[in-house]
Amino acid sequence: MTRRQRVAENLNSALHHLLGAHPGTYLIGEDVADPYGGAFKVTRGLSDRFPDRVLSSPLSEGGIAGVGAGLALSGNRSVVEMMFSDFAALAFDQLLNFAAKSVSMYGRRVPMSMVVRCPTGGNRGYGPTHSQSLQKHFLGIPSLHLREVSPFHDNQRVLTAMLDREEPGVLFEDKVLYTRAMYQDGVVDDLFRYEVLADPSETARVFAPDCGPPDWIVLAPGGLTERAVTALRTLLLEEEITCELLVPSQLYPFDSKALLPVLSRADRICVLEDSTADGTWGELLAQQLHEQLWSRLARPVLPLSAEPSIVPTAAHLEHDVLLQPSTIHRAIMEATK
Amino acid sequence: MTRRQRVAENLNSALHHLLGAHPGTYLIGEDVADPYGGAFKVTRGLSDRFPDRVLSSPLSEGGIAGVGAGLALSGNRSVVEMMFSDFAALAFDQLLNFAAKSVSMYGRRVPMSMVVRCPTGGNRGYGPTHSQSLQKHFLGIPSLHLREVSPFHDNQRVLTAMLDREEPGVLFEDKVLYTRAMYQDGVVDDLFRYEVLADPSETARVFAPDCGPPDWIVLAPGGLTERAVTALRTLLLEEEITCELLVPSQLYPFDSKALLPVLSRADRICVLEDSTADGTWGELLAQQLHEQLWSRLARPVLPLSAEPSIVPTAAHLEHDVLLQPSTIHRAIMEATK
Amino acid sequence: MNVTSASPAVDHRPTGEPEAGVVARPLSRLSDADLGTLLMIRHFELAVLELFSQGRLHGTTHTCLGQEYIPVALYPLLDEGDYVFSNHRGHGHYLARFHDPHGLLAEIMGRAGAVCHGVGGSQHIYRDRYLSTGVQGQSLPVAVGVGLHLKRAEPGRIAVVHIGDGTWGEGAVYEALNMAQLWQVPVLVVVEHNGIAQSTPTERQMSGTVATRAAAFGVGHLRIDSVDVTDVRAALAPVVEQVRDRHRPYVVECVTHRVGPHSKGDDTRAAEVRERAARHDWYRRYRRDHPAQFAAADQAQAEAVAAVVREVGARPASRWEAR
Amino acid sequence: MNVTSASPAVDHRPTGEPEAGVVARPLSRLSDADLGTLLMIRHFELAVLELFSQGRLHGTTHTCLGQEYIPVALYPLLDEGDYVFSNHRGHGHYLARFHDPHGLLAEIMGRAGAVCHGVGGSQHIYRDRYLSTGVQGQSLPVAVGVGLHLKRAEPGRIAVVHIGDGTWGEGAVYEALNMAQLWQVPVLVVVEHNGIAQSTPTERQMSGTVATRAAAFGVGHLRIDSVDVTDVRAALAPVVEQVRDRHRPYVVECVTHRVGPHSKGDDTRAAEVRERAARHDWYRRYRRDHPAQFAAADQAQAEAVAAVVREVGARPASRWEAR
Numbered sequence A, B: 001m002t003r004r005q006r007v008a009e010n011l012n013s014a015l016h017h018l019l020g021a022h023p024g025t026y027l028i029g030e031d032v033a034d035p036y037g038g039a040f041k042v043t044r045g046l047s048d049r050f051p052d053r054v055l056s057s058p059l060s061e062g063g064i065a066g067v068g069a070g071l072a073l074s075g076n077r078s079v080v081e082m083m084f085s086d087f088a089a090l091a092f093d094q095l096l097n098f099a100a101k102s103v104s105m106y107g108r109r110v111p112m113s114m115v116v117r118c119p120t121g122g123n124r125g126y127g128p129t130h131s132q133s134l135q136k137h138f139l140g141i142p143s144l145h146l147r148e149v150s151p152f153h154d155n156q157r158v159l160t161a162m163l164d165r166e167e168p169g170v171l172f173e174d175k176v177l178y179t180r181a182m183y184q185d186g187v188v189d190d191l192f193r194y195e196v197l198a199d200p201s202e203t204a205r206v207f208a209p210d211c212g213p214p215d216w217i218v219l220a221p222g223g224l225t226e227r228a229v230t231a232l233r234t235l236l237l238e239e240e241i242t243c244e245l246l247v248p249s250q251l252y253p254f255d256s257k258a259l260l261p262v263l264s265r266a267d268r269i270c271v272l273e274d275s276t277a278d279g280t281w282g283e284l285l286a287q288q289l290h291e292q293l294w295s296r297l298a299r300p301v302l303p304l305s306a307e308p309s310i311v312p313t314a315a316h317l318e319h320d321v322l323l324q325p326s327t328i329h330r331a332i333m334e335a336t337k
Numbered sequence C, D: 001m002n003v004t005s006a007s008p009a010v011d012h013r014p015t016g017e018p019e020a021g022v023v024a025r026p027l028s029r030l031s032d033a034d035l036g037t038l039l040m041i042r043h044f045e046l047a048v049l050e051l052f053s054q055g056r057l058h059g060t061t062h063t064c065l066g067q068e069y070i071p072v073a074l075y076p077l078l079d080e081g082d083y084v085f086s087n088h089r090g091h092g093h094y095l096a097r098f099h100d101p102h103g104l105l106a107e108i109m110g111r112a113g114a115v116c117h118g119v120g121g122s123q124h125i126y127r128d129r130y131l132s133t134g135v136q137g138q139s140l141p142v143a144v145g146v147g148l149h150l151k152r153a154e155p156g157r158i159a160v161v162h163i164g165d166g167t168w169g170e171g172a173v174y175e176a177l178n179m180a181q182l183w184q185v186p187v188l189v190v191v192e193h194n195g196i197a198q199s200t201p202t203e204r205q206m207s208g209t210v211a212t213r214a215a216a217f218g219v220g221h222l223r224i225d226s227v228d229v230t231d232v233r234a235a236l237a238p239v240v241e242q243v244r245d246r247h248r249p250y251v252v253e254c255v256t257h258r259v260g261p262h263s264k265g266d267d268t269r270a271a272e273v274r275e276r277a278a279r280h281d282w283y284r285r286y287r288r289d290h291p292a293q294f295a296a297a298d299q300a301q302a303e304a305v306a307a308v309v310r311e312v313g314a315r316p317a318s319r320w321e322a323r
Ligand SMILES: Cc1ncc(C[n+]2csc(CCOP(=O)(O)OP(=O)(O)O)c2C)c(N)n1
Pocket: B030, B059, B061, B083, B087, C088, C089, C134, C135, C136, C137, C163, C164, C165, C166, C167, C168, C192, C194, C196, C197, C198, C258, C262
């Protein structure tokens, strides 16, 4: 069997494809050019192949978001890389007040094909300003869609869909995922299988075969896959609690209606996320699910997040703040009683 | 009876008090100096009295947020004005990644007495980049607290509490409120009275006397007071649906536990807010309330927001997008059935 | 004419009267077309303020009274393939480009036929390759992106960005200038330096000068302190050609004078400062220098704009179908 | 010594060898204290890289190899009432200020006695009036706020901000310089111009020069391209005095050379570029010029740092009580 592709490689070949397929595609970011190829090596080989469309920029996160918007406005497709998603805070105005708004504020639809790539999240010891999961702050902005990289979803398909949408989008990429392998052939590990649901959301569903309807459905963005699967395993083996995991590619807009057939197979639902609590994707999903499944749920949707804290640097401190398999295990176990 | 004080006057005298009472208090913002006294005239008379501590700044929203943080770091109290809250997007990095983080990321508590004032919201025809309600994007940032001006809460008390907290805070100020009068003596209008609850949240409770337990509790930030009261009135008079309105001063952190005695008097709860839906304060409250009142609620918490749209300029278009008394009336009426 | 390519701080303060000579110098005679556009903008802006004072307009607006000549001088040098990024003070830019007072007034009034269906209003307008928005500084990086596109896909075309002196407070301006010069993109920044930002005089919001700020990035700079359309256009022409042909950014600083309030009556400048601005007003000077041509054109435009106001004011509310 | 106050673009490209003379010039003899600090920082940084390569460190770090002399030259001119804002490449700044390798290494390793309990790590440190953070450019406006405070409440004290050449990409830098000059606050910006930002050479990320960028705001600028502590300190002294006494901002640009990788082994510069940086390294040059003093001090510091590594490496994990 061939070696499974790593997520960073998958992203890299997706970008190679996009830039090769469409001559109006640009990639802009700090240190993206060869031979460096980006802080996480995701852009390797691109500037050598497409020197006039792959530009290493100055340290100007707000500026390059604007440049990407200008390229989109003039009919191109732009991919803008934030070196760390934390710095997307510097581009917040351009994304909120220009790129997203331009789609609708001129009274007719202005197509804007633009993706901002955001290496995201902790568990790597980069410290408080380089480890955040800021997805929640970008939720609910009209015409701005959010996706998250997962080991189930091919990034060529993801990025193409984002650009085809002709609205700006943000792609969150968990930094730990970069070195992990993409799943293939429906196999997660010895215990778990996955399928990609046929509805348009293309949500991945992870399950232990032959277990019947699950006790819990766990919803999680791609970056939490590995920690979620670890918790699913221990819950199954140690507590005989069966959980199914749903990993969507698109975080926002999120329409849980299409998932209702799957979701209604359990009367308990948990949503995982890496950010701190409050104002989150988990609450957004919870509200939708409470409205749709009010009488069928045994208890309120259980949202699990990081501790209410900045992300500290030292490994032992960081571990305690971020959501870990053991925290998930414990919370689900307790909420099953 | 003396003329009731307008909200802008109340803010102005609060700022006069703060700058007079504490010699290390600064106010910085665009065009805040006399004779102009700020775009909404809230800072009138301050620079004449305190010329070295009230500074009209260049157009540099990110910069002045940083300046305010530097003043706070060196032991002062700073008030920074964004001319329109929409531009707080330009200060997002300074608030998220510096001001708020500094409180905890150095391993011990660093006091930061700093308030960012944000004239907020629509219904004034200022158009898509000058009318937003961006509260939700600032939710759930460790060490950053959010308040909203209301006609019930004296701003000297509010601002003093914010600065005494020694953590950065954002004060949202609905622009329509500026010209409205502060309520006093427990009277809202001919039909409604109010009291300020004795718990530490100092939430204002608006009620029609002698109506018994309400059908609904409506939670709303200060800027929605007037529209909420109008809806309460028509619901009562036209539909015989009794609602009580709760208007907290602090939006975040929000602990609904203290309000449970009041909240449990109805089995239906509605949360109003001016932003678009998704990732909102309403969802945050809903999640808390679902966890705390799960079995007592007749239906999921009803969150009402603006339409999922940018805020258009023309009065008739803007009216249709923003939350209006009629929308509130209709939604509550329908959800009562 | 008065064009210098390196300049000291522009003095807008009401000192002595060293500018008496400038103001005394006669303005050159313009074509009827140019004069007509100038006057159309003037009467349009006066009408907008009048509508506000009648309570017939919602929201806010920023008129370009005193600054009308800048787009009138510049735009004949552009073609429709060039992009223009306007700002909050953009009515003159729009009118000089499209000669469409009906569409703009409808936009401001929220009536049928509005160029953006009333959604954008005074400061958020998009039509063909013309775009304005209300967040100062934001459009400069966007123009750099557009400039990258033009240079590669439509060489010879340029992106023009109008900003005020106060907008140099925003970091986005510098991020953009740096990239524009590094990547050599055809972006022409037109600074309408009217000596004030809302209520704050330039010397209290800008250290250094526009010239030194451009020089910081090695970007070419030209200062124009004439209000004479002929002179301004002549000074702009070679700059526009350079940006076009050599794909490089340039900053043109037009020293100008805000004759009206910042938005709608919020003018707290001292009377002598306002009077000083008024003395520079091309309108007053042109009337003095070319009374006959002026009188006829002025009356014609006043009537034309009045007709626009009547016609548009009678239209039904705009509809926003694409929401 | 080589100090100029207006400068052309700094040439870091590997052209010819016009700098051979500079490198050949002997470095002045330093006090044992200064040399000791320099070498402590050098061995500390080497130890950090070694710990990383042994897998004993978590996260990332940026060493100041080659740039150690800047804080060593500057800090004797400061007193403890002055603020220092450091950046990602801050170990040398911290060590030159506090002579506390234990506290810093514990911070980087997350061990007991860490100056910020392991919460901040390599690039987020706060102690007394010293603060570093990981978002480039952010600390400049903060320093302006601190400068306002100092000017009013503690006149004579200053705020120093260390930034790299690449950080001039960030708009925050310009917003801050503008305010600093407008409000005349005592902020000294020390630019460690090492010719590169992560992997991007200066000429691909900065148009114009640091000198023209300071001049844009009327802010004083001094360029220092010596690595000799005595010379650098002598050049800095009058600038520090000016900032202190006249409450005004100043930009000092130290032309320097990054001898190591950006963070931990990510050096994609061509071999000859790296070798050129190494030729400028004060370490190599001082060893050549003062072999006896150097050898003793070098060995002493190598041993001292090794002892710190052993001692701190044996400590238990840090605890974060204040969360
Ligand atoms: C980012 C941002 N900050 C503040 C404002 C509010 N504002 C609108 S115009 C203006 C002054 C602009 O001054 P200048 O650039 O000189 O243009 P002028 O109004 O003089 O034409 C201000 C502060 C804004 N629109 N955008």
